[in-house]
Amino acid sequence: MAYQITSRCINCDMCVPECPNGAIAMGRLHYEIDPCLCAECLGFSDRPSCVAVCPVKCIKRIQEEHERPAGKNAGKKGARNADKNSG
Ligand code: SF4
Ligand code: SF4
Numbered sequence: 001m002a003y004q005i006t007s008r009c010i011n012c013d014m015c016v017p018e019c020p021n022g023a024i025a026m027g028r029l030h031y032e033i034d035p036c037l038c039a040e041c042l043g044f045s046d047r048p049s050c051v052a053v054c055p056v057k058c059i060k061r062i063q064e065e066h067e068r069p070a071g072k073n074a075g076k077k078g079a080r081n082a083d084k085n086s087g
Contacts, residue, residue, distance in 0.1 A: 001064065002035035003048055008058035015050035015059065024050060035062065
């Protein structure tokens with residue numbers, strides 16, 4: 001579980017000192033969160049500190065595969081029986 005910074009980041013630097021794990025650093029184009037270091041502020045704050053201070057709300061939680069609802073396409077199968085005999 002981790003948070004990530006989207007491309008809407010304006011590189012304002014506000015979130016960097018807020019992270020208790022030092023997980024936020026400047027990336028190639030904008031700030032990025034190291035998912036190996038981000039612990040979602042568990043045991044430190046009730047809510048993610050970086051999200052709380054970001055002025056443009058560009059920090060989103062990464063939803064892991066097992067957290068996604070078993071979706072609409074979960075039971076879809078491409079099993080088509082094209083067994084048509086003409087004649
Ligand atoms: S959620 Fe907390 S631990 Fe994760 S990057 Fe933001 S401030 Fe750091
Ligand atoms: S606070 Fe938001 S806009 Fe500012 S550097 Fe961090 S992620 Fe980017």
